[in-house]
Amino acid sequence: MAKGIKVLSNKSMSLNDQLVECKRPEIVYIPLVNHSKMDCECLVKVGDKVLKGTVIGRRNDNIDLPIHASVSGKVIGIEEKLYCNGEGVKCVAIENDFREKSVDLRGAKKNIASYSKDDFITILKECAVTGMGGGDFPTYIKYKSELNTIIVNAAECEPYITADYMMVKLHADEILEAVDAIMEINGIDKGIIAIKESNIEMRDEFIHYLGTYPKITITMVRNVYPIGWEKLLIKEILGIEYEKLPSDKGIVVNNVSTIYAIYKALKYRRPISKRIVTVTGERLQEPKNILIRLGTSMKNVIEEFGGYIGSSKIRFIAGGPMMGTCLDTDDLVVTKNLNCVLVIDDKDEADLPCIRCGRCIAVCPANICPVLIKDKVNDFESLKYLHPEKCIECGLCSYICPSKIRIRESVREAKKEIRRH
Amino acid sequence: MEFGFDNGPHLKDKDHTSKIMSRLLMALTPIIIFAVYKNGLLPYLEGYTNLYGMLKPLIIILLGVLTSITVEIIYFRFILNKKDNLIEEVKRSYALFPGLFVALTLPINTPLWLVVLGSLIATLIGKLLFGGLGHNIFNPALVGCLFVIASYGALIGARGGYLNPMEIDTIAGVTPLTNLSNINYVGTWSNIVKPFGSLRDFLLGFIPGSLGETSKILILLSFIYLAVTKVIKWVVPVCYVSVVFVMTFIIGTMNNIDIFYPLFHILSGGLLFGAVFMATDPITSPTTRIGQIIFGLGLGLLTVIFRFLSPYPEGVLTSILTMNMLVVIIDKIGAKAKFKKGYLNISLIVLLICIITFSIYIGYNLKSNTNKVDDRFNIIEIREENNKVIYEVTQKGFKGLIKANITIANDKIIDVDITSQSETYWMEMENQNYINRLINKQDDLENVDVVSGATISSNALKAMVENVLADYEVRK
Ligand code: SF4
Ligand code: SF4
Numbered sequence: 001m002a003k004g005i006k007v008l009s010n011k012s013m014s015l016n017d018q019l020v021e022c023k024r025p026e027i028v029y030i031p032l033v034n035h036s037k038m039d040c041e042c043l044v045k046v047g048d049k050v051l052k053g054t055v056i057g058r059r060n061d062n063i064d065l066p067i068h069a070s071v072s073g074k075v076i077g078i079e080e081k082l083y084c085n086g087e088g089v090k091c092v093a094i095e096n097d098f099r100e101k102s103v104d105l106r107g108a109k110k111n112i113a114s115y116s117k118d119d120f121i122t123i124l125k126e127c128a129v130t131g132m133g134g135g136d137f138p139t140y141i142k143y144k145s146e147l148n149t150i151i152v153n154a155a156e157c158e159p160y161i162t163a164d165y166m167m168v169k170l171h172a173d174e175i176l177e178a179v180d181a182i183m184e185i186n187g188i189d190k191g192i193i194a195i196k197e198s199n200i201e202m203r204d205e206f207i208h209y210l211g212t213y214p215k216i217t218i219t220m221v222r223n224v225y226p227i228g229w230e231k232l233l234i235k236e237i238l239g240i241e242y243e244k245l246p247s248d249k250g251i252v253v254n255n256v257s258t259i260y261a262i263y264k265a266l267k268y269r270r271p272i273s274k275r276i277v278t279v280t281g282e283r284l285q286e287p288k289n290i291l292i293r294l295g296t297s298m299k300n301v302i303e304e305f306g307g308y309i310g311s312s313k314i315r316f317i318a319g320g321p322m323m324g325t326c327l328d329t330d331d332l333v334v335t336k337n338l339n340c341v342l343v344i345d346d347k348d349e350a351d352l353p354c355i356r357c358g359r360c361i362a363v364c365p366a367n368i369c370p371v372l373i374k375d376k377v378n379d380f381e382s383l384k385y386l387h388p389e390k391c392i393e394c395g396l397c398s399y400i401c402p403s404k405i406r407i408r409e410s411v412r413e414a415k416k417e418i419r420r421h
Numbered sequence: 422m423e424f425g426f427d428n429g430p431h432l433k434d435k436d437h438t439s440k441i442m443s444r445l446l447m448a449l450t451p452i453i454i455f456a457v458y459k460n461g462l463l464p465y466l467e468g469y470t471n472l473y474g475m476l477k478p479l480i481i482i483l484l485g486v487l488t489s490i491t492v493e494i495i496y497f498r499f500i501l502n503k504k505d506n507l508i509e510e511v512k513r514s515y516a517l518f519p520g521l522f523v524a525l526t527l528p529i530n531t532p533l534w535l536v537v538l539g540s541l542i543a544t545l546i547g548k549l550l551f552g553g554l555g556h557n558i559f560n561p562a563l564v565g566c567l568f569v570i571a572s573y574g575a576l577i578g579a580r581g582g583y584l585n586p587m588e589i590d591t592i593a594g595v596t597p598l599t600n601l602s603n604i605n606y607v608g609t610w611s612n613i614v615k616p617f618g619s620l621r622d623f624l625l626g627f628i629p630g631s632l633g634e635t636s637k638i639l640i641l642l643s644f645i646y647l648a649v650t651k652v653i654k655w656v657v658p659v660c661y662v663s664v665v666f667v668m669t670f671i672i673g674t675m676n677n678i679d680i681f682y683p684l685f686h687i688l689s690g691g692l693l694f695g696a697v698f699m700a701t702d703p704i705t706s707p708t709t710r711i712g713q714i715i716f717g718l719g720l721g722l723l724t725v726i727f728r729f730l731s732p733y734p735e736g737v738l739t740s741i742l743t744m745n746m747l748v749v750i751i752d753k754i755g756a757k758a759k760f761k762k763g764y765l766n767i768s769l770i771v772l773l774i775c776i777i778t779f780s781i782y783i784g785y786n787l788k789s790n791t792n793k794v795d796d797r798f799n800i801i802e803i804r805e806e807n808n809k810v811i812y813e814v815t816q817k818g819f820k821g822l823i824k825a826n827i828t829i830a831n832d833k834i835i836d837v838d839i840t841s842q843s844e845t846y847w848m849e850m851e852n853q854n855y856i857n858r859l860i861n862k863q864d865d866l867e868n869v870d871v872v873s874g875a876t877i878s879s880n881a882l883k884a885m886v887e888n889v890l891a892d893y894e895v896r897k
Binding site for chain 1: 422423424425426427428429430431432433434436437438439440441513514553554555556651654703704706707708709710713752753755756757759760
């Protein structure tokens with residue numbers, strides 16, 4: 001298994017400023033989406049009055065998860081908007097009445113460690129806590145099994161992104177309190193916060209409060225990409241390898257921002273309605289971290305903060321530079337799993353013939369052979385032993401390729417080919 | 422605002438294929454300079470050749486490069502009908518390399534038209550007809566080189582083969598490996614290495630060989646540079662050379678030859694050059710790390726087999742072309758081994774068994790041949806006279822044959838009577854009483870110092886004495 005490589009960080013661009021909050025949006029668009037399910041059920045109709053936290057949709061296949069309104073107001077339509085994976089999805093459009101009236105969820109406890117495990121899982125579910133590092137995977141599922149270790153993923157390994165760092169800067173204490181409570185509730189005895197060794201500042205933020213929580217330790221991990229990938233992170237910190245899920249080994253990994261969402265859920269029994277997004281890139285007037293209401297259109301946010309600079313073509317990317325998706329418009333809705341919007345120059349670099357240097361193989365953290373997969377994209381028999389389905393789409397193969405071949409796309413295609421059979 | 426699209430990732434590593442190729446060229450530059458110096462400038466300065474002879478290595482290299490570039494331009498323009506960006510296309514195809522490598526793997530005495538032909542074959546058949554850069558199965562340069570050596574080897578040999586103008590006059594005969602095969606692979610320091618100087622000369626490159634291959638020290642330095650800057654798959658040469666070392670070590674040890682033997686094998690011929698520059702050609706070598714290990718091990722095994730068991734003593738070219746053919750299969754093993762360790766273990770065990778078996782087989786078979794002697798030595802007659810054995814023999818010296826009657830009594834040489842010779846520096850040897858020194862130290866010939874100024878003649882005499890003793894030993 002490859003161990004990741006050092007990539008350019010470019011983080012300082014968005015780090016220079018304090019967190020700012022953007023204007024409250026006139027209209028929010030809440031996508032009826034969770035994780036891989038792109039068409040969740042809609043529970044409201046045009047004209048309905050909703051409050052902040054009203055369940056307006058629900059995922060009800062094998063996973064049960066509500067979808068909440070992020071403002072109070074009136075449903076004015078079901079519209080298609082751009083989701084961060086580049087697809088247009090159905091969204092509930094809510095006209096904001098600027099009253100911030102919230103659903104009153106009773107039963108929040110002062111001491112957040114005093115919930116039972118069942119209550120804990122129910123709360124994560126009803127507050128729709130999902131992975132905020134990008135996955136949008138329902139968090140409660142991770143807590144269903146017996147656990148012994150929690151790793152808080154604060155590695156934030158993608159270049160440019162500093163949203164998690166900003167989160168820690170503002171809420172280190174609450175995050176630690178939540179981790180401590182999670183450990184108490186789930187009978188977990190090992191709590192580890194994983195920080196990149198280059199990010200001393202983040203460690204210092206935690207150290208201010210760490211004394212109160214003797215069971216939680218900080219581990220500094222190598223400054224490589226994709227160290228934030230669960231499998232690599234667990235291997236790095238604990239030396240453990242697993243087949244399917246980390247919970248098979250009693251391990252749970254949560255992103256820091258997700259932990260903060262858990263904190264909110266436990267403390268107030270409320271879903272989050274805003275998130276920090278790193279809005280950065282050389283083509284933006286003011287790269288910074290912005291606290292944005294879920295469902296806001298990115299277009300308005302960018303306009304509010306000075307818009308673009310320059311006149312040549314831009315690339316508008318939802319997510320980080322490695323795994324993010326390039327979009328052909330900025331009319332993107334902000335969702336819980338959108339940690340970054342990146343706007344950079346559109347420099348076209350023509351690809352050269354593959355010289356079969358093997359770097360894409362050497363670098364692949366999923367231990368597969370991108371260039372050989374490219375040779376056999378449509379050959380199902382060969383794909384069976386090449387395992388393109390193990391690809392985590394980290395993009396390192398395309399990153400490292402000296403011929404600048406977008407080799408990840410070939411692996412994606414092969415994945416589709418596998419799925420067709 | 423206009424939005425561009427790209428699948429990403431939107432950060433790219435700074436390294437670039439064109440930079441890789443420039444680094445390769447950079448690593449080759451000292452080797453090219455040395456080739457020009459050793460084969461052209463040096464003989465010229467020492468007065469062994471004329472101006473043309475001085476420029477010949479440079480001409481060969483330039484001709485090789487120009488030919489392959491021209492071929493690609495013509496191919497792209499007229500066969501593929503690319504009109505715009507023609508120069509760009511040819512640049513992107515790194516057209517100069519096949520021709521350059523062909524030139525560096527050819528002997529200095531290759532006729533110029535043959536250089537052009539070899540480079541043409543390399544570029545056209547070895548590369549373009551397979552579909553161009555990235556699609557060829559065989560190392561293009563080796564395809565061209567194989568063609569030249571296989572079809573016109575005799576012609577080149579007749580013109581002096583691998584010997585530069587200076588070596589023709591100072592070294593009797595051949596390349597170290599041909600010499601080794603002539604004496605049937607077994608011998609001592611004095612008939613394996615000594616005729617060409619010392620291992621230091623091997624290392625520095627002042628021995629006969631193709632243009633690029635002789636300076637091992639430069640090749641090693643290039644290897645380090647290329648490995649550190651990630652131009653080549655360093656695993657391949659490391660495995661390759663290790664296997665050759667281990668196998669020739671076993672073979673040598675079985676035949677009581679010192680540790681210099683494996684070193685000789687590594688430093689002779691095109692092994693290092695081939696291992697560092699040819700076997701690592703990215704396009705024709707495996708992409709997986711495990712594949713590269715198997716590839717390297719296989720190369721070593723094949724090279725030793727070819728060197729000892731085939732009539733062609735070089736072995737590197739043929740091994741690389743053979744292994745090129747297997748790359749697809751090897752990569753398949755490499756890919757499978759990522760998830761099933763069994764594939765790796767089985768291939769390694771099979772290779773290891775082959776390596777050991779062949780070493781022992783070759784080592785054992787050489788033993789029974791030990792008695793053959795070098796072809797510069799000839800026995801005219803053996804007489805027995807009252808308990809004495811008299812050998813009438815000839816040995817090729819610096820100039821022509823040295824004839825002698827050598828008398829043995831009680832298993833010892835008691836007299837060496839030179840009956841005719843035409844050596845240039847005979848007086849020096851007589852002055853130093855060289856023959857008597859040989860007779861006195863006949864049990865320890867290796868440590869008899871040669872007469873300075875008459876190295877080749879001294880070595881010839883020494884070899885003669887050695888050969889007689891060896892023959893006598895057998896007959897007894
Ligand atoms: S890194 Fe690029 S050039 Fe190298 S083998 Fe992979 S695809 Fe080919
Ligand atoms: S994108 Fe997929 S194939 Fe490429 S390096 Fe990452 S995991 Fe491997």
